[in-house]
Amino acid sequence: MKMGSKHITGLALGLTVSAFGSAAMASDCTTKIGTVLPTSVDWGRPIAETAGFAVEQVNEAGGVQGCEIEMVLRDSQVDPKVGVDAAKALVDLDGVQVLIGAVSSGVSMPILTSVTVPAGVAQFSCCSSSGAFTTLAEEGGTNGLWFRTFATSGVQAAVGAKVAKDQGYGSIAILYKNDDWGQDISKLIAEDLVDMGITVTASVAINDGQPSYRAEVTEALGGQPEAIYMALYPNEGASVVREWLSLGGTQNMVMANSLKSDEFRDNVGLQYLGNALGTDTASPRVASADAFVASYKERFESEPNGPGLSNSYDATMIALLAMEAAGKDATGAEIAASVSRVTDPAGTPVSADAAGFAAAREALTAGGSVMYQGATGNVRFDANGDVSAPAVVWSFTETGTQEKQYVTLQEVDALMMGD
Missing domain, CATH: 3.40.50.2300 (Response regulator)
Structure with a gap:
């Protein structure tokens, strides 16, 4: 940057x-x-x-x-x-x-x-x-x-559950950061996964700064899930994934936007993230969003790829x-x-x-x-200061991330309504 x-x-x-x-x-x-x-x-x-x-x-x-x-x-x-x-x-x-x-x-x-x-x-x-x-x-x-x-955590939870269903996962373990955001999104994604007919085998909180996450990962592995959902930040996320893989955990991963990070990718290794898909809110496909990308690239000489x-x-x-x-x-x-x-x-x-x-x-x-x-x-705020937004599904590449799917605002709203 x-x-x-x-x-x-x-x-x-x-x-x-x-x-x-x-x-x-x-x-x-x-x-x-x-x-x-x-x-x-x-x-x-x-x-x-x-x-x-x-x-x-x-x-x-x-x-x-x-x-x-x-x-x-x-x-x-x-x-x-x-x-x-x-x-x-x-x-x-x-x-x-x-x-x-x-x-x-x-x-x-x-x-x-x-x-x-x-x-x-x-x-x-x-x-x-x-x-x-x-x-x-x-x-x-x-x-x-x-x-x-x-947008609220509900958007990422709904799209994350959709990703799991589209990938054909029948069971999934949730690992989440033990703070307001992590607790919120873990609850929402669990509800959405169940609504999609997917079994949640475990939901495990991750605290910052621990020397090891072996106990938490072992708990999450106990139900032998077909995939893992992570609402973590890059530092502890990388530590958790390394522990997860070393104990035989699957490479089938669904990630919140917080892991959309070169730091996470490099610390885990791209070779272990081939089946990893992330979610994020997205800018609508409008001229003003394109104009921002162009002005950002001119100012910083890089794409605005970070969260x-x-x-x-x-x-x-x-x-x-x-x-x-x-x-x-x-x-x-x-x-x-x-x-x-x-x-x-x-x-x-x-x-x-x-x-x-x-x-x-x-x-x-x-x-x-x-x-x-x-x-x-x-941008439109409701009475609570909230906005809604479209979403994207992304994967890691050698140079950053790439979009795999765009989910329109109408599709997001339908997912959140359970349609």
Whole structure:
């Protein structure tokens, strides 16, 4: 991943991202937004860089309300306590009214409940998919401050079960990360597999940082499953698979998008992943998604193949558009309330780039609304801050991943309805 010198600077406690387009240089004010993302892990850094890319483009267009955006980036380390401490610093010390993050549901949830909601700060996540956020929103616990551009775990669970059925697996063992996200998706995939007529032989939790997963893998192998489903992160995922294969486990694998990682592939070995199929949400087949891919390749000289990249871009850009719509010195609640004005199906269509942001500013200044057309298409949030999305089935290659099947939004919705 290419990192431009102006893209990310600083280290450790906080990173500051800003860009100086010709219009932005003329501004004499700066507005901070906060970002809590796992920059200390290989798959997390590109997510942060992509958020920074959106900031660059907005500053190129003159910033928000005439002020340059400074993105203060802190590392969550995929640790709830670290994430909460980082978010508190951004809110209490930097005074941000918008927070982008986190990735893991187990980090986003405590930030939401203990930091952003009490402080009235709008929170936008690229990648947290747990159904617990929907429940919290339905109960009034988010105060309308929560938005995520990644579909709920139900999408991946439904598509994962479809993959298992299409492959003809009659039985499957589930190994999941023991956090909010893993617990949520393991429950959902188990229900979907049973509905598909597939036997779930075991569902085993995996904790971080153990020297060995032999006991957990032995438990999962006990029912002699024909395949394994994994909702794990790359580090422990690789350790689990190596243990699994060494004990005679099958190479028939179905994987959540969290394992869509060069790190995982290289640590396991491509020769053992020939029967491995993964799932992920996908951008719709629309021009705005293609435009994002083209601009990303121009900026970073690589394909946006990692998990959460298009979602990270859209979460950041929508947050910045909502800030523009809300007006100068807006509160987090005012920014959150303005999200509907920049994702309005009847609004002026605007592209996901500097020109699009400038066009949005004109429409908003004139009292209108805009329809943001982004990296994941025309984003629509429901009353709980959730989105739906198409999906893909993918496999590993020597250079990354390849798409094996595209599942349309209509097909996804049908799967989730049990049709």
